[in-house]
Amino acid sequence: MLTSMVQALLVLALSPLFTGLIRRSKAYFQGRQGASVLQPYRDLAKLFRKDSVLSHDASWIMTITPYVCMTAVIAAALMVPFITDSSLGFVGDLIVVVYLFGTMRFFMALAGLDAGSSFGGMGSSREMTVSAIVEPTILLSIFTMALISGTTDLSGISRNLATSGLDLVRPALFLALAAFFISTLAENARVPVDNPSTHLELTMIHEAMVLEHSGKHLALMEWSSMTKLLLYAVIMANVFLPWGIATDLTAIGLATGIVAMSLKLLLFGLAIALVESSMAKLRLFRLPNLLTVSFSLSLLAVISYYIL
Amino acid sequence: MSEDGLEGIVKELRREIGEDLRHSGPWDRGMQCEVERSHLAGAVGTLIAKHGASMVSMHATDDRQSRGSFALHYLLSFPSKRELLMLSGETDGSFTSLTPQIYHANWYEREVMDMFGLVATGHPDPRPLVLHDGWYKGSHPLRKHIGCDDGLAPERRRYEFNVLKGDGVFEVPVGPVHAGVIEPGHFRFSAAGESILNLEVRLGYVHRGVEKCLEGAPPGRALRMTERISGDNGVAHSLAFCQAYEAGHDVPPRAQYARCILAELERVYNHLGDIAGLALDTAFAVPAADIYALREVMLGLNARITGHRMLWGAVTLGGTRDLLSEADVDDVQGTLMKVGNELRTSVERMRSSPSFMDRVDTTGIVEEKVARDLRVVGPIGRASGQDLDVRRDHPYEAYSKLNFRVPLFREGDVSARMNVRVQEVDESISLVMEALDRMPSGGGSSRPGPPRDGVHVGLVEAPSGELVHIIHTEGGKVVRHKVRDPSFCNWPAIQEAVLGDIVPDFPLINKSFSLSYAGNDL
Numbered sequence: 001m002l003t004s005m006v007q008a009l010l011v012l013a014l015s016p017l018f019t020g021l022i023r024r025s026k027a028y029f030q031g032r033q034g035a036s037v038l039q040p041y042r043d044l045a046k047l048f049r050k051d052s053v054l055s056h057d058a059s060w061i062m063t064i065t066p067y068v069c070m071t072a073v074i075a076a077a078l079m080v081p082f083i084t085d086s087s088l089g090f091v092g093d094l095i096v097v098v099y100l101f102g103t104m105r106f107f108m109a110l111a112g113l114d115a116g117s118s119f120g121g122m123g124s125s126r127e128m129t130v131s132a133i134v135e136p137t138i139l140l141s142i143f144t145m146a147l148i149s150g151t152t153d154l155s156g157i158s159r160n161l162a163t164s165g166l167d168l169v170r171p172a173l174f175l176a177l178a179a180f181f182i183s184t185l186a187e188n189a190r191v192p193v194d195n196p197s198t199h200l201e202l203t204m205i206h207e208a209m210v211l212e213h214s215g216k217h218l219a220l221m222e223w224s225s226m227t228k229l230l231l232y233a234v235i236m237a238n239v240f241l242p243w244g245i246a247t248d249l250t251a252i253g254l255a256t257g258i259v260a261m262s263l264k265l266l267l268f269g270l271a272i273a274l275v276e277s278s279m280a281k282l283r284l285f286r287l288p289n290l291l292t293v294s295f296s297l298s299l300l301a302v303i304s305y306y307i308l
Numbered sequence: 309m310s311e312d313g314l315e316g317i318v319k320e321l322r323r324e325i326g327e328d329l330r331h332s333g334p335w336d337r338g339m340q341c342e343v344e345r346s347h348l349a350g351a352v353g354t355l356i357a358k359h360g361a362s363m364v365s366m367h368a369t370d371d372r373q374s375r376g377s378f379a380l381h382y383l384l385s386f387p388s389k390r391e392l393l394m395l396s397g398e399t400d401g402s403f404t405s406l407t408p409q410i411y412h413a414n415w416y417e418r419e420v421m422d423m424f425g426l427v428a429t430g431h432p433d434p435r436p437l438v439l440h441d442g443w444y445k446g447s448h449p450l451r452k453h454i455g456c457d458d459g460l461a462p463e464r465r466r467y468e469f470n471v472l473k474g475d476g477v478f479e480v481p482v483g484p485v486h487a488g489v490i491e492p493g494h495f496r497f498s499a500a501g502e503s504i505l506n507l508e509v510r511l512g513y514v515h516r517g518v519e520k521c522l523e524g525a526p527p528g529r530a531l532r533m534t535e536r537i538s539g540d541n542g543v544a545h546s547l548a549f550c551q552a553y554e555a556g557h558d559v560p561p562r563a564q565y566a567r568c569i570l571a572e573l574e575r576v577y578n579h580l581g582d583i584a585g586l587a588l589d590t591a592f593a594v595p596a597a598d599i600y601a602l603r604e605v606m607l608g609l610n611a612r613i614t615g616h617r618m619l620w621g622a623v624t625l626g627g628t629r630d631l632l633s634e635a636d637v638d639d640v641q642g643t644l645m646k647v648g649n650e651l652r653t654s655v656e657r658m659r660s661s662p663s664f665m666d667r668v669d670t671t672g673i674v675e676e677k678v679a680r681d682l683r684v685v686g687p688i689g690r691a692s693g694q695d696l697d698v699r700r701d702h703p704y705e706a707y708s709k710l711n712f713r714v715p716l717f718r719e720g721d722v723s724a725r726m727n728v729r730v731q732e733v734d735e736s737i738s739l740v741m742e743a744l745d746r747m748p749s750g751g752g753s754s755r756p757g758p759p760r761d762g763v764h765v766g767l768v769e770a771p772s773g774e775l776v777h778i779i780h781t782e783g784g785k786v787v788r789h790k791v792r793d794p795s796f797c798n799w800p801a802i803q804e805a806v807l808g809d810i811v812p813d814f815p816l817i818n819k820s821f822s823l824s825y826a827g828n829d830l
Contacts, residue, residue, distance in 0.1 A: 030597035118480045122811065125501075192663060195591035199488030200815040203589075211487075280664040281591035284502060284812045 003086050003249065008077035015223070015230040016040035018269060025273035040226065047219035055212055057116040065111035066213065066220035072104040073227040080231055081155040081238045083257040084246040085162065093152040094142045097235075098135070101187070101228065105131055108221075112209035119201045123208025126284065130193065130205065133291040134186045140298035141176035141183070145239050147305050148173060154235070158242040171308055175301035177240040181271075182294035184232040186287075188225070191276040193287060203281075230265075237264040314339050314391045317359050321351060336556045337702075337765050338391025348397035349404035352382050355395070356410055360387050362683055364767075365776045366416040367790040368399075368424045370452045374782070378426055381790075383765065383778065390702055394763060405431035412683040415800060423450040423519075438512045438829070441465045449520055450788075472498035472506050480811065484513045491825035495814075502810040507803050511828055518830040522789035527553055527625055527758075530786065534777065535620050538793060538827035540581075543567075543574040544770030545791075545827075546623045548777040551704060551766030553625060553786075557756040563627030564706040565747035569640075570614075570622050570631075571705075571768070572736040572743075576644075577606040578771035579687075579729040579736075580651065582822045586726055587658060589816045590667045598654045602647050609643045612636070627753035637744050648737045655730050668723040672805040672817030675720060684801045686773015686794045687728045688821055692720035698769035709746070712739050720805075722820040758784030770794055772824060793827030 020037035027034020054062060076097050109127055112120035146152045148168050149160035161168055186193045189206030198204060201211065210221045238245055244260025246253040282290060318339055322329045328344035329351075343351050355361040361384040369379045377398040384393045405428035406413040417428040418437035425448035428434065436443075445465065471479050477500050484492035492513035498506040518537055522530050534549040535542040547567060559567075584599035607617040613636045614622040614629070622629055632640070658664050674684060679692035689696055697714040699707045715731035717724040759781050766777040773794030780788040802821050806814055 026593060030593050031601070032597060118482065121478075122480070126812075191591045191593075198589075198591065199486075200589060201487050202482065202814050203812040203816075276591070277594050278661075279592070280587075280661060280667055282663060283667055284810060286666065 003084055004078050007082040007084065008074060011077040011080070011082055011230055011234065012074065012223075012227055015226040016044060018230045018233065018265060019226045021266070021269045022273050022276075025270055026276055029273060029277035040222075044219050044223055047222065048216055050215035052213070052215035052217040055115045055117070058114055058212070061107070061110050061114045062212070063217075065107045065114075066217040066224070068107045069104045069224040070220045072100045073224045073231065076100045076231055077227065079154060080234055081158045081242075081245065082234055083254060083261055084249065085155045085159045085238075085242070094146065094154050094157075094239075095139070095152065097154065098139055098142070102131075102135065104224065104228070108206075108209045111213070115212035117212055119204065119208040119211050122202075123205055123211070126205045127209060130186055130287060130291065133288065133295055134183045137179050137183045137291070137295045137298045138187070140295070140302055141180040142235075142239060144172050144176040144298065144301040144305055147302070154239060158238045158245055159247060161239075162242040162245050162247060170305065172301040172305040173240060175297050175304060177236065179294045179298035179301060180236060180240065182290065182297075184229075184236065185272070185275065186291060186294075188229040188232060190272060192279050192282040192290065195281050233265055233268045234261075236268060237261060313389050314386065314393060317355065317386070318393070321355070324354065325351060335394060335763075337767075338389075338393055340394045340763070341396070343395060343397045345398050345403075348380060348395070348399070349406055351397075352384070352395060352406060353409055355384055355393070361385065361393070362387075363410065363412055363416070364392065364774070365778065365790065365792040366413065366420070367778060367788075367792075368420045368426060368450075369780055369788045370424060370450065371398075373452060378424060380420070380426075381763070381778070383776065385701075392702070392765065392767075394765070396763075399426060402427040402429050404429055407431050407433075411681040412797065412800075415796060422448065424448050425451065435467065436465075438515055440512055440515075441467055449517060467510070469496045469510070470506065470508050471496060474500075476500050477505060484510075493825050497811060497814075499811050502812065504806045504809055504811060504814070507806050507814075509799055509803055511799065511825060514826045514829040516826075516830065519789055519791060522791075523787060524785055525789075527786075530789070531623070531625055532621075534791070535623075537791060537830065538795075538824040539618055539620075540578055541574070541770045541772060541775070541793075541824065541827065542618050542620045543570045543623060544768045544775050545777070545793075546620075547571060547705075548766035548768040548770075548775050549779075550623060550625055551768065552764040552777045552779045553759055553766075554756045555759040555764040557626070557754070559627045559705075559756075560751050560754055561706075561748050562750045563752045563754070565743045566628040566631050566752055567623060567705045568707060568710065569740050569743050569747075570619055570628065572740045573606065573610060573640075574619055575736045575771040576647070576733055576740075577603050577610065578822075579733045580606060580647075582819070583651075583655070583726060583729055583733075585819045585822070586668065586722065586816065587664070589819045590664055592658065592661065592664050595654045595658045599651065602650055602654075605643060605647055609640065612639060624753055626756045627751075630752055632744070632747070641741060641744060644737045644740060648734060651730070651733060665723070667813075667816060668726060668820075669721060670719075671722045671813050672809055672820060673720045674801050674805045676718060678801065678804045679720065682801050682804070683797055685797045686770070687732065688725055688798050688801065689773065690715060691717045691724035691728045693718040696774060698767050698774050702767050704768065706743060706746075710739055710742050722816060725820040772822065772827075773798065791827075791830055793824055793830075795823040795825075795828040798823055799828055 020040045024034045024037045079097050109124035112124035145157050149157045189196050194205040213221050244256055246257030318332050325347045328347045330342045332341040364383040364385050366382050371379050377400050379396055379398050382395045405417055417431055420426055421428055422436050422439045477498055480497040480499055482495040484494045494510040496508045497504055531546055535546040537545045580599055580603040584596050587596035610619050611617045674692045676693040679689055679694045685696055695716050700714055712735045715728050717727055761782050763780050768775045775794055776792040778790040779786045805817055
């Protein structure tokens with residue numbers, strides 16, 4: 001109980017660092033020096049000092065959305081194993097985690113429509129189009145892992161996989177990982193699906209929905225998005241490749257867990273930065289192609305589990 | 309020989325309308341005619357329909373003090389002829405609109421209606437173009453009796469956008485304030501889902517009264533002002549004004565070459581910015597950063613050789629400042645070689661990326677017919693088969709002595725516009741190299757006297773296309789200064805280019821046009 005709370009706090013605290021790391025790596029690939037990896041913390045601190053401005057047309061949805069989003073990611077953080085494999089697994093399993101993110105997205109889309117600006121609605125409709133394909137992909141790819149390890153509890157999956165050595169490794173794992181990686185890019189507004197650093201309102205997906213938020217509300221929205229990105233990376237690390245995770249609370253176990261996690265996150269951060277630097281954003285109408293590929297991969301993962 | 313051609317055309321016009329062709333004669337840019345007001349529209353229409361003329365520019369003057377009426381002036385160019393024809397005619401209150409026959413007359417006539425209060429009868433779209441809702445009704449800024457400083461009481465009007473209505477059709481207003489640091493302009497989309505059904509561009513937010521302030525300005529001040537009309541086309545604007553003001557006065561040979569070099573350096577840094585912008589807008593960050601770095605190298609070079617990153621202040625009336633010492637020449641040559649090579653590498657990286665090419669191919673097509681009808685100029689026109697380049701068609705300064713190729717593409721999409729710019733950078737670099745080789749030594753400046761009374765034209769190929777400055781002088785003073793930025797011709801084309809594309813592709817199409825708001829709004 002206590003460990004999972006500490007872990008959740010750690011995830012919240014480290015998420016801006018992870019975003020900063022991706023931005024810094026992108027800057028490096030572009031031959032720029034880039035801002036410090038701590039810059040997202042400074043941005044958040046700045047936003048938290050500011051007041052929120054609300055549109056006259058905005059209803060209560062606009063006000064509660066930042067809190068709903070933040071609550072959803074905190075709840076998800078409690079259920080995802082981070083350094084150790086213990087989490088509040090008895091409260092909810094992978095399906096709950098996926099739909100906590102679903103709730104977050106639902107409220108963000110509503111808030112995008114709520115302010116009545118011309119871009120919010122566009123962002124909401126695009127986000128919903130994308131998530132219609134991404135959501136089943138994520139479920140299927142984590143289901144594959146549940147099938148492999150025999151439980152839908154995320155920490156159970158980690159533990160079973162981590163303790164059984166390489167016995168449980170199957171082709172399905174890698175197919176599911178590939179599908180999940182593409183979904184991570186799509187769900188977290190990264191290139192080639194969305195451009196997190198654009199200023200062009202008309203091309204935005206995620207950013208268009210949060211355009212009308214400001215000050216403290218914006219800080220919460222940004223922070224919850226950063227945490228969501230880190231959580232996806234953690235799920236990738238601990239559900240698909242959990243080796244190294246601490247299975248007990250001994251000093252050696254924890255140290256191994258911390259080192260293994262840092263390495264894996266560094267690797268995923270670099271992978272995301274590399275993908276973002278090496279290709280252009282896709283045309284909006286080409287997105288279904290990419291997302292269908294990831295869906296097919298996850299479907300193949302499930303099928304191959306039964307066949308192979 | 310071509311002179312005969314233009315004279316022949318004028319003779320034919322005289323046969324048609326007889327005595328109503330009041331006056332015709334040679335002019336420093338070709339020929340000048342004055343036509344009886346009732347025949348003005350007819351004459352222009354005939355020249356365009358029969359002789360394939362196109363309207364380079366059209367403007368009005370308020371001559372009520374000297375001649376008791378307004379006048380309209382059409383600047384026409386003819387295919388395969390280097391001379392221009394300036395067709396003028398008096399008018400009061402109203403004139404016949406040519407827009408129903410000639411699409412590209414549209415914005416010119418609306419501008420005249422706004423600025424002079426003349427009515428274009430039969431114009432299909434007489435809504436205000438430049439004047440915004442806050443302008444005092446009945447006040448027209450370019451009429452003579454309104455000074456720059458007159459306080460005008462605003463009276464609110466309401467501008468009606470052209471929008472499509474129907475089930476599932478949304479109206480999406482964008483701007484004039486944007487999320488990025490860019491110029492202000494309003495875009496009104498009618499979209500069904502993501503598909504664009506109609507786009508109307510509303511500009512004029514950076515109207516500063518440039519033409520009004522240029523009236524009567526001393527030439528030195530006018531030169532600095534023209535440079536600042538559209539900052540990244542500063543050399544082109546100042547050069548066009550100098551050409552008009554110098555009116556046939558020959559600048560020293562060294563200055564002719566130096567001006568070409570400045571103009572090409574300006575083209576290089578503008579095109580680099582536009583190419584990098586395409587990569588940035590498709591989120592292709594690495595080539596974007598590389599090419600922006602090259603642009604920065606060019607700006608640094610500009611600062612080293614002229615003292616100004618945007619080359620301002622280098623062109624002077626009658627020549628250029630003392631430029632391009634031997635050390636500078638080596639610097640320019642070395643830097644350009646490096647920039648040219650590195651650009652090729654980066655462009656190769658962009659072209660070999662399927663995800664980038666998928667974004668730019670077949671996006672935002674301007675059909676050849678549309679480009680011709682709207683008289684789209686510059687790189688955008690040349691990407692849609694419009695083979696227009698002032699440097700070749702109406703050579704100025706030293707361009708007639710230099711060798712260059714004018715890239716031409718017919719696809720008319722974002723990719724073609726990028727290709728035109730990439731090839732033009734190469735051409736510009738070789739142009740500068742050649743000009744540096746051939747540039748004679750000697751003085752680079754002279755003192756032109758005030759121009760003769762009459763009308764004088766400066767025609768320059770700015771980085772964004774054909775740029776025109778027209779000045780009317782009386783007693784050595786400029787009484788009317790018409791500026792026609794290439795963006796004024798090209799803005800209407802973007803409304804056509806986006807049809808059939810989707811809303812999220814608009815920023816990319818807009819970037820590939822790279823139009824100036826300041827140059828258009830004046």
